[in-house]
Amino acid sequence: MDVSEIGGKTAANDDQKQEGRSATGDVVRYNPSEIEPKWQALWDADPSLYAAESHECGKPKFYCLEMLPYPSGQLHMGHVRNYAIGDALARYMWMRGHNVLHPMGWDAFGLPAENAALKNNVPPREWTIANIAAMKKQMRRMGLSYDWATEVTTCLPDYYRWNQWIFLKMFEAGLAYRKKSKVNWCPECCTVLANEQVINGRCWRHEETLVEQRDLTQWFLRITKYADELLSGLDKLEGWPEKVRTMQRNWIGRSEGTLVDFAVAGRASELASQLVSDTITVFTTRVDTVFGATSVQLAPEHALTKAFCAEDAALEVQVAELLEQQQKAKEAGDVGAIEKHGVATGRFAVNPFNGEPVPIWVANYILADYGTGAIMSVPAHDERDFEFAQTYGLPVKRVIAPAVSQVAGAAAEEPALPYTGEDEAVLINSGVWTGEGCVEAQAKMAAFAKENGFGTATVTYRLKDWGVSRQRYWGTPIPMVYCDCSPEEPIPLRASDLPVVLPPQIEITQQGGSPLGRVPEFVNVICPRCGGPARRETDTMDTFVDSSWYFYRYTDAKNNTAPFDSAKANYWFPIDQYIGGVEHAILHLIYSRFWTKVMRDLGLIKNDEPAERLFTQGMVVKDGAKMSKSKGNVVSPDLMIERYGADATRMYALFAAPPDRDLEWQEEGVGGISRFLNRVYRLVTKYSETATQRDSESGLAGGESVKGKALLRKLHQTLAKMTLDFSGRWHFNTSIAAIMELVNDVQAAEPAMDSGEIPTATVAEVSRILVLMLAPFAPFFAAELWSQIGGEGVVFRTPWPVADAELAKDDVLEIPVQVNGKLVIVITVPVGSDEATVKAAALVDAKVAARIEGKTVVKVIVVPGKLVNLVVK
Known part of the structure; x- marks a missing residue:
């Protein structure tokens, strides 16, 4: 079931007062504008409803967290989707008997507040606090289950101290x-x-x-002190999306290699006082190819480049052009794809492994902040170097070859250049290392460089x-x-x-x-x-300092003698479920992992990682772009609440697409959800008196009623699916669709419920479990119906019902029947029917009989439990 099946025309302002009629003809109104504020007022009056219990309560803990927002002053539907996911999970875990911490706060420092101050002449603090009040009011109106006693505001001294x-x-x-x-x-x-x-x-x-x-x-x-631990720790984060872990691995960018010093020929006598060093240190992951180096290349911003340019005005102009090319490539997002250009400095460096001079160039594809900002160029065995050498006519020297080509009698065909083989390759034309395998030679050559004082094995990182x-x-x-x-x-x-x-x-x-x-x-x-x-x-x-540890402060938000009590933090951490956008994979998440490790080493906490599981929700898209103020395509939840109610608004955000996929905004879908809730409201209130009598009735197995058994079967199948979805799959869209299918079956069974064919206890059970299943998605709505059917206590603190595996079992199988491979009808047969029974049921069906009338049945093929195919002529 999708949005088109439940949607309709955009509702007018009074469409939230939807109505149906009960069996007696009485008008039944579902009016969220009355129901939702009533329940919010009741919940506000009892803050303990959403408060986490003591860390000594003995219950299993569940720390559910959505990333805290910047207080821009207004929520949009992208926020609502993120918060609705976390809220549904928190309410479900309460119903499963967990001690739940579900906090919210404000990432309140930052440049936008200063820009607003410049534009509107309003002090940043005043602007920020007013925005927080506005957004907090919206969150309450959405019915989000945050424990406001743990609220954190990062721009206040009690936090930033x-x-x-x-x-x-x-x-x-x-x-x-x-x-x-x-x-x-x-x-x-x-x-x-x-x-x-x-x-x-x-x-x-x-x-x-x-x-x-x-x-x-x-x-x-x-942060580089923790680079290796940040990298290795990713392997333990099995509850994080692989795309996030890959992004962090790539950003950390660990490379094992060798530092090699190339002496500058002529040294300081030519460069006078401008020369920073009389050597060029290069970093290479393939020191085994050093005999194939035919030039050394510097980044345009390398210190030695600047020294050369100080003596050569023409070179300075050419280097400036290279730097401009590099900046444009960065702007385009891929320096690696840049068209390779360079300029010869006229100077030479000496290869310390063979004493040969090689020219020094400045190249636009060499970055100052990667490695040392200088490379040895080996055109025969590196794609970028080969491209550069071809452009400028630099020599190309082969120094590695496939091992098989070195075996006596083997074919001597040389591989195409550039050849980068490693595991299967050996060195050639490489002095005393000729014949060595590449991997073995790397270790030996690095050791040789260290022994002779011109290099050492090392590890470098992209992370700075x-x-x-x-x-x-x-x-x-x-x-x-x-x-x-x-x-x-x-x-x-x-x-x-x-x-x-x-x-x-x-x-x-x-x-x-x-x-x-x-x-x-x-x-x-x-x-x-x-x-x-x-x-x-x-x-x-940097404001990312604020968001690197805020979730620890939530555990002890009012502490004025320490950042937090370690015993409390150690109880709640790691976060059981963290929810936020994938755009934070590098900025926020890598910083928060670093901060966690620092606080661990300071003795404040015991955990190594902040969050055990991470979920990155999809974006809400409107007019082909991510919903945001800058795009001018924001849909305010206030308007949706006014038209349809908070429950319909948040339930649409969960239903319209799988939570990890982008959601294309359609207001008519919210109207469709609202009409669906009205159907449920009419059904449950119609049988509310029956539902209150369930404890004194019998017949929870449906009695002898076939329709009663079928309804209970559908109920417990739906419950089982929802329980599975909440256990980690998070298919909330299909869970809601399954509830819709259940409601269709309940409506179809109304005549049997009205006549008494379906027992009262069955009707009561269906009403009770239906309301409980809706509680995580539509809390105001569920609370109202729970009170009407005589439910005890708070609906989202009521134990989650357990699906009855026996009741959920299908009594019948649906078997497609084909004639010459074309589907005619789907028949039902009792579970366990043998082949003869299935064949007989297919042949006596009226539609099948009509299709084969006047024809000869050549063969009947029965695939047990799957299908029947009649071959006729």
Whole structure:
């Protein structure tokens, strides 16, 4: 069943007051505008309904978490879909008897608040807090089961003081440090970006803005210390999507290889004081091919390139052109696909393995931040190098060959170039290593380089240390000061000095540099070391610091003496189910994994990973694009609630597509869900008096009624399917479709229920379980019907019903009957019928008899339990 089967024309504003008629002719109204606020008020009056119990309660725990939103001021249907998935799961786990933690908070620092302040002359804090209030009101109206007692707002000092506290702990451990470095600068944001925040050469917030490179002194977190553990840990995250794990593996980018120093011929005498080093260190994963190196190539931004350019104005112009080509390739998203261009510097380097001079080039496909920013070019055995050599007529030297070609008497045909064989290849033309297998030679040659002082085996990573300095106001102040008593090193504040609170209201401009630097009362401070005058750090922390550990704070959100109580965190972690978009696979998720490992090493927690299972939901798409403010295609849930109610709105988000697939927005689908709920409302309220009598009645097996047994069979089959879906498959769309099919069967059975052919207890059981199955998807609706049928307690704290395997068994089989391979009809036969019985049932069917009348039955083929085919002529 899909949207088209339940949909209809877009409803008018009063369509939420839908109606049907009971068997007595009385009008039965399903009016969400009355039902939903009533139940929300009751739930708000009892906050304990959604509160997690003590970590000493003895129940199995379940930590259900959706990624916290940025408080932009308005939810859209993309948010609703994400939150509806988590809410359905949390309610189901409550019904399964778990102690559930289901919190929500606000990722409240960040650039949009500053931009809003510039545009509207509203202080960022005021703008942010107002947006939080508006979005929180929307979440309540959606009936989302968040425990607001655990709410976290990252822009408030009671939260960000612990950002500062953990930063100081990292500084003590050598994990936070300051250095001058080439950084990514977004001219639109007027701030530095981490490598992970540069997407295809552009700012992650501004898809049209090309990121620049600048030299600045910045604070970094040493994430590279955990690179190997971040990589190996991915193998243990079996509950994470493989695409996310692959994205992280690729981003970490571990490469085993060798550093080799090529001496620069002429050395400092030619380059004077401009030369940074008299060697070029290259990183290669294939040191076994070093005898085939016919050039050394530098990145356009390599320090030695700059030194060469300082002496050669013509070279400087050509290198600038190469850098521009590289930047355009980054903008397009694939430097590897760039058309290879370069320029010869006129200088030479010496291959330390054979003493041969090779020319030094600058090439547009060499990146300054990969490896050392320099490579040895081996055209015979590398595709990119081969392409470059062909363009510029550089020599091509074979130094590896298939092992079979080296065997006496074997065919000597050489493989096409470039040839990259490794496991099956051996070295040729490689001095004393000729004849060695490539893998074995790599280890021996790396050892030789180390023994002779010109190289060493090493491991490199694409992952770089996380630059966390931001030249903006609206972020966590970095708790460091600068004083003349320590001219070489910044001075950390004491824990008792925290929090360093942001000035509540300052002038925000985009003049470059942090706005905090223009606030003397913030900048000027007493040095914690010498007691003299000092200057505060005026950069603030990257907002991804806030979201790297917020889920730990949820476990003890009001703690004012520590980030959280370790005993509480150790009870709840790891998160049992984390839900959010795949766009966070690198930025947020890799940072949160790093932060978890740091806090573990600080003794705050015991777990190695933040979340045991991760689910990445599909996007909500409208007009061919992801629903977002920037696209101008946002659908407000407020409007949908006004027209159809919150339950219909959230249930449509779960029904319209599998949760991991994109959902194409169709408002008529929400109207269809609303009409379906009205049908259920009419049915359940019609038999509500019967449902309240179920405990005193008999006949839960359907009595002797065939129709009663069939209805119970469908009920328990649906329940079994839903239970399986919630156990990990999350086919909520097909679960809801199965409920719809059940409701169709109930409607078809109404005459039998009205006449008493179906026992009262069966009717009551169907009503009760139907309401419980709808509770995770439509909580307001289920709560109202639960009260009408005399249900005890809160519907989403009522134990989940258990499917009866015997009642769910089919008594009959459906067997397709074909004539000469063409389907005529589907017959039903009792389960266990032998071949003769199935054949007889097919032959006596009226439609089959009409089809074969006047013809001779040549053969009857019976595939047990599958089909019958009559061959006639």
